[in-house]
Amino acid sequence: MKKFLLGVMVSAFLLSCNNEKKDEVAKAADSTTETSATDKKPASELLDLSAGESVKQSFEAFAKGDIDGMTASFDDNIRYTWSSGDSLIGKKAVADYYKDRLSLIDSVSVAEPIVLPVQVNESQSKYAPTGKWVLYWAMLNVKYKNGKKISFWMHNVNHFNDAGKVDFVGQYIDRGQIAAATAGMKK
Numbered sequence: 807m808k809k810f811l812l813g814v815m816v817s818a819f820l821l822s823c824n825n826e827k828k829d830e831v832a833k834a835a836d837s838t839t840e841t842s843a844t845d846k847k848p849a850s851e852l853l854d855l856s857a858g859e860s861v862k863q864s865f866e867a868f869a870k871g872d873i874d875g876m877t878a879s880f881d882d883n884i885r886y887t888w889s890s891g892d893s894l895i896g897k898k899a900v901a902d903y904y905k906d907r908l909s910l911i912d913s914v915s916v917a918e919p920i921v922l923p924v925q926v927n928e929s930q931s932k933y934a935p936t937g938k939w940v941l942y943w944a945m946l947n948v949k950y951k952n953g954k955k956i957s958f959w960m961h962n963v964n965h966f967n968d969a970g971k972v973d974f975v976g977q978y979i980d981r982g983q984i985a986a987a988t989a990g991m992k993k
Contacts, residue, residue: 849928857923858940861964861972865916865944871908877901881971889978910991912949919944938966946979954987 860879867875880897887893894900922941929936942962949955958980965974 847927849926849930851925851927853923853925853938855921855923857938858921858942861940861942861962862919862921864972865919865942868904869914869916873901873904873908876904879970879972881967881969881973884971884973884975886975887977888981889976890981910950910952910988912951914949915947917945917947935965937968940964940966948984948987950987950991952988952991956983956987958983 864876864879867873867878877897877900880900882897883895884897884900885893885895886900886903894903920943924939924941926934926936926939940963942964944960945957946960947955947957961978963974963976964972967973
């Protein structure tokens with residue numbers, strides 16, 4: 807009988823421990839749900855690389871001389887700026903500018919692209935709205951029709967509007983070497 811009572815006591819103890827664990831797991835799940843519902847999104851989040859595919863395709867199209875393909879993901883009212891302070895407003899203005907630039911170029915290639923898509927949930931500046939941004943770096947190798955060749959790193963920041971179109975591009979390049987390579991050529 808002592809063995810039987812000992813067995814019942816051990817079983818009762820083990821069962822009570824098991825129930826406590828279930829209660830702890832249930833409480834932990836409830837508290838996780840409560841904190842997730844009240845937690846706010848982080849200020850910024852990295853997105854999957856596929857979120858930057860349209861920017862990558864835009865530069866691939868440019869290298870092929872396909873300006874319509876280059877501007878396919880652009881909003882009609884895009885603002886395209888350079889680090890020098892120059893800018894263009896509108897998809898047509900950007901397309902016309904690059905068609906003119908391509909008339910000076912014999913060949914262009916894009917190498918070593920780096921794409922970083924980011925979702926900005928909290929703006930840090932009035933110049934950097936919330937939303938999807940794609941940061942893009944690449945080495946451009948350009949041969950002009952006058953025989954001059956240049957290579958340079960380019961960095962673009964691309965903002966997407968709610969319709970999924972690029973509405974802002976900031977391009978950071980050394981335009982001085984481009985001006986030197988194209989000196990005397992039609993603008």
